[in-house]
Amino acid sequence: MTIDLLRDKGTPLSEQRMSWKDMVGKPISKLDDDAFTRVRIILMNGLELDSLRTKQVALRSNRDARVQLAQLMRIEQHQATTVNWLIGADHSPIETTIGYEQTAIEVTASIAKLEPDPYLATAYRYALLEDFDHLYRYSALLDRLEGKDANNIVQGYTDIVPARPTVVHHRAPEHDLLRPYGADAPLATKLNALTLTGGEYQTHDYYMNIGPLFADPLARQLYAEIASVESQHITHYGSMLNPDESPLEKLLIGEACEVWNYAGCLEQESNPRVKAIWEKFLDYELGHLQAVVDLFKDAERRDPAELLGDGKLPKFIQFKSHRDFVRETISRETQLRKDGTEFVPEEAEGASSIIYREAVNAAGSPSSTVADTYSWTPGTELMRTDVKAA
Amino acid sequence: MESTVPGQNRTGAAVTPDQIDRMLEAVRELSPQVPISTLAIDVERQSYIVEAESLGSVPQPAPRAKGAPKKAKAKVKGASPSLLMDKLGERIAFERTGSRLYDALISKFLALSNAGEDVLPPADSLRLDREALAQRELPKGEAALDTLKRIRAEELRHLKLLADTVSGLGGDPTAQTPCADVIAAASAGLVQVLTDPRTTLAQCLNVILTVELTDNAGWELLSELTENAGQGALVEQFSAALADERQHLVIVRGWLESLLNNQAGTPAV
Numbered sequence: 001m002t003i004d005l006l007r008d009k010g011t012p013l014s015e016q017r018m019s020w021k022d023m024v025g026k027p028i029s030k031l032d033d034d035a036f037t038r039v040r041i042i043l044m045n046g047l048e049l050d051s052l053r054t055k056q057v058a059l060r061s062n063r064d065a066r067v068q069l070a071q072l073m074r075i076e077q078h079q080a081t082t083v084n085w086l087i088g089a090d091h092s093p094i095e096t097t098i099g100y101e102q103t104a105i106e107v108t109a110s111i112a113k114l115e116p117d118p119y120l121a122t123a124y125r126y127a128l129l130e131d132f133d134h135l136y137r138y139s140a141l142l143d144r145l146e147g148k149d150a151n152n153i154v155q156g157y158t159d160i161v162p163a164r165p166t167v168v169h170h171r172a173p174e175h176d177l178l179r180p181y182g183a184d185a186p187l188a189t190k191l192n193a194l195t196l197t198g199g200e201y202q203t204h205d206y207y208m209n210i211g212p213l214f215a216d217p218l219a220r221q222l223y224a225e226i227a228s229v230e231s232q233h234i235t236h237y238g239s240m241l242n243p244d245e246s247p248l249e250k251l252l253i254g255e256a257c258e259v260w261n262y263a264g265c266l267e268q269e270s271n272p273r274v275k276a277i278w279e280k281f282l283d284y285e286l287g288h289l290q291a292v293v294d295l296f297k298d299a300e301r302r303d304p305a306e307l308l309g310d311g312k313l314p315k316f317i318q319f320k321s322h323r324d325f326v327r328e329t330i331s332r333e334t335q336l337r338k339d340g341t342e343f344v345p346e347e348a349e350g351a352s353s354i355i356y357r358e359a360v361n362a363a364g365s366p367s368s369t370v371a372d373t374y375s376w377t378p379g380t381e382l383m384r385t386d387v388k389a390a
Numbered sequence: 391m392e393s394t395v396p397g398q399n400r401t402g403a404a405v406t407p408d409q410i411d412r413m414l415e416a417v418r419e420l421s422p423q424v425p426i427s428t429l430a431i432d433v434e435r436q437s438y439i440v441e442a443e444s445l446g447s448v449p450q451p452a453p454r455a456k457g458a459p460k461k462a463k464a465k466v467k468g469a470s471p472s473l474l475m476d477k478l479g480e481r482i483a484f485e486r487t488g489s490r491l492y493d494a495l496i497s498k499f500l501a502l503s504n505a506g507e508d509v510l511p512p513a514d515s516l517r518l519d520r521e522a523l524a525q526r527e528l529p530k531g532e533a534a535l536d537t538l539k540r541i542r543a544e545e546l547r548h549l550k551l552l553a554d555t556v557s558g559l560g561g562d563p564t565a566q567t568p569c570a571d572v573i574a575a576a577s578a579g580l581v582q583v584l585t586d587p588r589t590t591l592a593q594c595l596n597v598i599l600t601v602e603l604t605d606n607a608g609w610e611l612l613s614e615l616t617e618n619a620g621q622g623a624l625v626e627q628f629s630a631a632l633a634d635e636r637q638h639l640v641i642v643r644g645w646l647e648s649l650l651n652n653q654a655g656t657p658a659v
Contacts, residue, residue: 031399089586136421144428152401156409161420215575217438218431323412330420369430375423378403378410387426
């Protein structure tokens with residue numbers, strides 16, 4: 001199916017209604033569904049939540065669009081619920097966390113490959129190596145706290161090894177920023193940046209909510225530490241977005257972003273029930289896009305083609321293992337650091353980051369402690385032949 | 391409702407041998423095996439344990455309401471009357487959760503039986519440990535649903551007995567004591583399993599077995615504490631509750647064995 005962002009009408013807003021039972025359907029099977037079904041669910045929940053967030057901010061600063069924004073947000077809320085409630089209750093919070101990090105890794109790797117701007121592509125690979133390291137740290141926690149193997153979740157698609165160690169992810173805030181894309185950037189660049197901003201926001205919020213649910217002090221520390229890095233990543237990706245875009249421009253890009261991602265999910269989904277949800281929500285989002293296109297034309301007196309070009313969608317995120325790309329990135333770029341908006345060798349890192357890092361790591365590094373001597377082993381490290389039952 | 395059958399489980403390493411080889415190759419390169427040491431974790435955990443405050447306190451005896459007649463409070467002997475109150479609070483919490491767990495189990499059973507599945511035989515038709523039933527005989531020919539409802543009613547009766555006991559000792563049965571808090575935290579997974587629409591009756595009975603084993607040990611311990619605290623009058627009532635719980639345990643274990651031995655491949659298993 002070829003989508004035309006400028007012409008396809010989708011489902012009219014007035015017909016977008018769901019009952020509580022529609023929203024609370026059958027969850028996926030943690031055991032039998034493909035890991036990438038969970039990845040898509042996590043990604044789309046992140047986008048729905050970011051769409052709500054953007055609209056709430058727009059509502060505060062846009063008198064004329066208040067009614068339309070409120071109407072759009074109601075259905076986005078129910079879409080987010082439908083998507084997020086697909087995660088089964090047998091996922092422990094750490095298992096879901098493993099799913100979040102796998103999503104960050106495989107989606108970021110795909111976006112890094114798709115991104116036409118070389119500077120932004122470097123920025124994607126930069127944060128990719130950090131989320132990749134988080135997977136290793138959380139896998140150690142899952143093994144050592146719950147006695148579970150993270151591969152039950154990642155299903156062989158994603159390596160579980162360290163990259164740029166989490167202990168050095170902590171930067172002074174001024175070194176988290178990036179140069180934003182310009183107004184004339186291709187649509188693909190805008191959609192890439194927004195997708196990962198939403199994804200990181202969701203991951204951050206999830207860690208902030210579940211961190212205090214743990215009894216174990218090491219788990220509480222690790223979630224505190226990595227939530228802080230995810231907050232940096234929101235700034236990292238969020239600062240890619242052009243700060244001169246008007247709120248309605250941001251909304252229009254946001255709706256196109258949801259269309260693009262639902263269409264990519266629909267094309268690649270293996271679970272028929274979940275696929276039907278992607279199809280339905282793709283039509284909903286086309287309806288939202290049309291509503292925002294009308295707002296854009298009325299309020300800004302501008303042609304949406306300025307942003308949406310010929311109306312064709314860029315190439316989709318590829319939901320598959322990017323093992324070779326990630327390994328290559330690890331070997332080439334693990335030593336990269338930040339100085340302001342630039343990527344620099346380790347020895348040229350911004351001095352204020354080193355001072356900041358010494359302060360936060362002053363009483364130890366949770367991510368180093370929890371993964372000390374950890375090597376991922378099928379069936380957990382307790383299965384290692386050198387671990388003997390007394 | 392579906393039976394648990396062989397299928398496309400994707401969690402194990404054997405499902406994706408080539409990918410696992412690549413993962414292990416990455417491990418050899420980037421985090422090669424060294425002797426495992428969790429010493430740093432242990433040290434950190436212990437430092438928190440040493441510095442930790444308690445979960446909270448056992449409530450003070452309830453103040454008498456204004457104008458209420460003076461009631462003679464039963465005196466609790468022993469070094470720590472508050473310990474008995476704490477453990478009574480724990481039993482209250484667990485019996486309360488237990489009643490809700492049986493509500494969930496009954497829903498699961500009814501969903502199956504309404505769909506035409508004849509899943510649980512009457513308890514007295516099972517091969518059971520008769521010695522364990524010496525103190526509380528099984529009713530003859532009681533249908534499984536009636537047995538489930540009776541057990542649920544007995545859990546509730548135990549809850550009321552415990553609440554009256556706490557009140558009689560001058561305590562507040564509505565308060566959450568530290569041990570009540572702990573057993574509730576431990577029970578969170580039990581509730582998750584019983585209320586998940588995807589779990590089978592056998593999987594739920596397996597969890598209820600944990601509940602009943604805990605109930606049995608809990609009542610045994612409480613009877614002993616009560617006796618040591620000089621509350622002889624309560625011992626008889628608590629022993630009766632323990633006899634109920636022993637019967638519950640035998641029935642649940644019997645049903646679980648029956649399902650696993652005779653109904654494999656059905657939606658109940």
